[in-house]
Each structure stands twice: as structure tokens, then as C-alpha cells.
Amino acid sequence: VLTLGSSAVASAQDVDPLPSWNEGKAKQAIIAFVIKTTTQNSPDFVPPGQRIVTFDNDGTLWAEQPMYFQLLFALDLVKDLAPQHPEWKDKEPFASLLKGDVKGALAGGDKAILQIVAATHAGMSTDDFAAIVKEWIGKARHPVSKRLYTEMVYQPMLELLSFLRTNDFKTFIVSGGGIEFMRPWTEEVYGIPPEWVVGSSIKTKYVMQGDTPALMRLPEIDFIDDKEGKPIGINSHIGRRPIAAFGNSDGDLQMLEWTTAGTGARFGLLVHHTDAEREWAYDRKSHIGKLDKALDEAQAKGWTVVDMKQDWKVIYPPTK
Amino acid sequence: VLTLGSSAVASAQDVDPLPSWNEGKAKQAIIAFVIKTTTQNSPDFVPPGQRIVTFDNDGTLWAEQPMYFQLLFALDLVKDLAPQHPEWKDKEPFASLLKGDVKGALAGGDKAILQIVAATHAGMSTDDFAAIVKEWIGKARHPVSKRLYTEMVYQPMLELLSFLRTNDFKTFIVSGGGIEFMRPWTEEVYGIPPEWVVGSSIKTKYVMQGDTPALMRLPEIDFIDDKEGKPIGINSHIGRRPIAAFGNSDGDLQMLEWTTAGTGARFGLLVHHTDAEREWAYDRKSHIGKLDKALDEAQAKGWTVVDMKQDWKVIYPPTK
Ligand SMILES: [Ca+2]
Numbered sequence A, B: 001v002l003t004l005g006s007s008a009v010a011s012a013q014d015v016d017p018l019p020s021w022n023e024g025k026a027k028q029a030i031i032a033f034v035i036k037t038t039t040q041n042s043p044d045f046v047p048p049g050q051r052i053v054t055f056d057n058d059g060t061l062w063a064e065q066p067m068y069f070q071l072l073f074a075l076d077l078v079k080d081l082a083p084q085h086p087e088w089k090d091k092e093p094f095a096s097l098l099k100g101d102v103k104g105a106l107a108g109g110d111k112a113i114l115q116i117v118a119a120t121h122a123g124m125s126t127d128d129f130a131a132i133v134k135e136w137i138g139k140a141r142h143p144v145s146k147r148l149y150t151e152m153v154y155q156p157m158l159e160l161l162s163f164l165r166t167n168d169f170k171t172f173i174v175s176g177g178g179i180e181f182m183r184p185w186t187e188e189v190y191g192i193p194p195e196w197v198v199g200s201s202i203k204t205k206y207v208m209q210g211d212t213p214a215l216m217r218l219p220e221i222d223f224i225d226d227k228e229g230k231p232i233g234i235n236s237h238i239g240r241r242p243i244a245a246f247g248n249s250d251g252d253l254q255m256l257e258w259t260t261a262g263t264g265a266r267f268g269l270l271v272h273h274t275d276a277e278r279e280w281a282y283d284r285k286s287h288i289g290k291l292d293k294a295l296d297e298a299q300a301k302g303w304t305v306v307d308m309k310q311d312w313k314v315i316y317p318p319t320k
């Protein structure tokens, strides 16, 4: 395995492992980190099993505008379910949602969000929910790009995930999004299996349906994997501090702090959305993916900041 | 990887992969399951990434008498900490514990257990707790055998874990024991890395100690990974239903039900403690590791039951 790791790095120097990345500081920093942590006899060498790295999802591996894709999923479900719920016409947050007024719906705060979660994410078995997600992700289209959501993943990040795994890194997702919303498709799209996905969750209950056991999804928040929750989720699911972490917003600040505070070689990276033409440009004042404190901290701590407009040759993979 | 899997099974037929297991139904059933799930073109073939198997720990991978080893760990800590807590002399459950009366201490039920957990498992960082566990496991000795606890793991089960991993199975622990009590040593002892360990947990809190972030352990139960909790913990941490599950008590009943209710080839196994001479003999009436309902269910569902006395040539690995 060690030999494989070294030869992969060697070949990385011959064949560009990150072809969609322009030459520059960000690309250099990534490659330098991989080389020094995988080269035996390097003072920064990390044994393969301990090469734990964590990636935020929304805004880091795939797009998140004009709103989180999981919220668009919930909206689509509310529309599908509306005929069975005539009372929603006069009941918030559903009345606003059905009129297309998301802002109005979310004005109800946490209570509104929990009502939407309860109506769309709970009350079915985990197997049934996975099937609902799979069906949606296979056919739903983004309101602006009209692409499948799985075609709005970032090609440069797909190359980075693959480069890291070729060098025996274990690539985990650590996202504020729902853990069971991601797991049905992350393996196919990112090469990341279910057990490498950490996210927010609702509670489940083990029940017998006749002779058949099922896990029923309850309308009750279990864990919010965001901000301080990210190091907690990492500790719970992975049990080891990552050596590198990749994010795009203030929700990732604690994950990057926690990761880079460890001993030995460490790497923190933020994707900065700077490309209004090919994607979206937003940071300190955005409601979605606000990047403010973490951008200052990146300066102070020497984390790598990706300038999407400058650093990425392409944003999305070619459509199939 | 597929080729590697098949050749490993082929070699399993030449060289005995389970030398500490006597020939018999249990050994045959294990080997048959591995062959049919790893042989390409077999109707029961399972791709390597999906070969998820789960093992209970106490009484399945290591011994659990005269009481759970984690409780013996807590007892040792209470004794170590007693000089700093003169008030414990007159305060339950500590007063009883310090007199060696564990039964008396546990008479206080959940409240007593939480007090012991709070005193011994909380109030320090996750890093500090891991160091405390490592120090204890490296030197503490079992009250009866006088062996290190890590020498009271079952040699036949070590061979089974290794046989499964050689065939590209992912071997997870799913235990009622504390997740952070196990992770510091499972990789060295069982070859199972921290991210493959699921267990009971207390809550943690992300704090800054000066410039340094830490996860502090709180005196508050987060999750009990036992009985109905096992399928819930599996779903949360692994996100996929196992194809085989190994346990020893009624605490594993739901895990085996959940595992074997899936489609395709499935395997359930219970370790039955029948050897009063080399280990301990206990089942339906034991306070620790009670095996009653699950033993009946094993009959009804065709799960494999290991008779330790008959099926295992040795119990523990040779002492070093
Ligand atoms: Ca994000």
C-alpha cells in the first residue's frame, strides 16, 4: 500500500492529477500537501489509514444557489403532496411555499423548518425515504441551469477527491445537509460510500411491521452538523481528527479550526465563490453560504482560499 | 479487488483460515457464507464495498465476566480519584464502590450509573479521555485471570475478523459499550479502525481553551447503542444494512433481526458461552450478557449458534 501511495504521487507529477485546476497557489498547495504526507521518510508522512480528510458538501462539492438543493427537494415534495393536504392552502409555512414564496415560508423560523421537515422528511421508513431521494435526484432539474442537480457538482473537486483517494486518503463528507438525503447518491456521484457521510439527522425508531423490522423516521431533530456541530459530528462518526478539511462558509469555521489545530502536517481550504458568470459570486453578505469570519481566519491561519474564477478552468462536468 | 477476493477464498480452501475453530456446523456455515458472497457469478455475490458486517464487542469479541470490562475500568478510576473526593466515603454510589460492593452501588439504578459516568467518563477533553483509556488498557489486569484485558479477546473471533477482511468485508463493531472507551485500542487489538466502531456515547461540547479548540465530554447521555439502539446506531454510522451480524446476547436481537431481514444472502451468529472451565458458562439467567429470547429466535430463524466449548479449540490468544 505504501508503495502504491508513493508511485501514485510520482505519477501525479508526470500526469496532471488536477487538470481542471489552473496553475497557481491553490493547486500548488494541494499537491505539496499530498506529496509531503504520502512520501515515506518525509517528516510529515502520515500512514495511509490515518489520512482522514473531510469535505463540506453544499457550496464545496456542489452548488447551493439560489438555495440549498435539499430545500428545493422539500419544495418539490410539498408540491407533490399538496393534493393530499387541502388544509395546506391556508396553513403556514405550506401556504407560502405553494405560492412559491420561500422567504415568506421561512419567516416562521425554526418552527417553520421543522414543519417542512416533518411533512417531507419524516413519517416513512429509512428505506422508503432513500427511494424518494433517489427518484428525485434522478430526474429533478435546477430552476436556473435546468441541469440535473448531480450535474452541478464541481469538476475540480471531483478530481481532488479522486486524487486524494488514489493516494489512500479517506474522503469523508461532513455537511450541514441531511445525512440520509446525501447517502443515496454520494457513492455514484463522488465515489464516497454511505459510511463516509456525516450530516444532520432526525431521530429514527425501530419498529416491527408484522414480521418485518423497519426504521421509521420521526419528526424530531437528532443532530445539527453545522458550525460547532461539525467537530462533534467528526468525533462521533470518524473518531479521529482529520488532517485536512475543505469548506466554503462560516459553517465550516470550527471544522477547519479543529482540523488545523492538530499536530503534524495540516491543511485547510475554503472555496470562495467569485464567479458570477459561470456560477454565483457571494461571500460576506450572503444568506446562503455566508463566508465572513472564516475568510478573515483563513488569512490569519494560512488556509488556502480557492478563487473559483481564477483557479478553476471549468465549474461543472460536461453534460452526458 | 474482485480477483483478490476470489483468490483469497480459494486459498481459504487450501490453508485453514479459521485454525482455532473445530470442524462443525458453525465453522462450515461461516465459510459457506463467505464463499457464496465473494464468488463472482454466484447468485449471492455481494460487491466488496457492500460487504458490511457488524460485531458486538462484550461477550462476542472479548470476555465480559464477572462484569463488563468498562465497569471495571470505571471502578479503577473511582479508586484512583477517591483521594481527591473525601466526600465519596459517605456518598452513594461511590461509598459502596470503594468498599468493593458493586451490586450495592448499582442498586441506585440509572441515577447511580450516570453518577459513575459523570465522575469517571466526563469533565475532560476527548483527547485526555483517550489517553486515560490507553494508559488503563495497557496495564490493568483482570481480577480473575490476572491477564491484560486485551489478552481476553477470543482467538477464534480474531481469526474470523481477519478472514472476513481478507475477503474485503468491512468489519464494524456495534457495541453497547462506550464508543470512546473502545476506539483507542480496537485498531491494535482487532484491526478495526476508529471509524468502524459504533457504540454508546455521552455528549460533547466544542470549546476554545485559549487559542486551542477542544471537545469536552459532558455528563449527559447522548445515545445508548443496545437492543433497538443497535439498528439505529448502524443506520446512523454506517448508513447501510449489514449482510452479517455477530452477537452473544438479547442486546443483539434487534441487530440480528435487522440484518437478516434484508434481501439476498444474510448471516446471523450468536456466541453461546458454554465453557465453565476455560471461560464462563451462562445464558438465560445471567445478569451480564443474558441470552434468552435471542437463543429461541436463533432456532426459529436459522441463525448459527457457536457452542464455545465444542466449537473453539482455544479461547484466548497465547500470552506474549
Ligand atoms: Ca457549505
Ligand SMILES: [Ca+2]
Pocket: B056, B057, B058, B059, B060, B247, B248, B249, B251, B289
Ligand atoms: Ca454482548
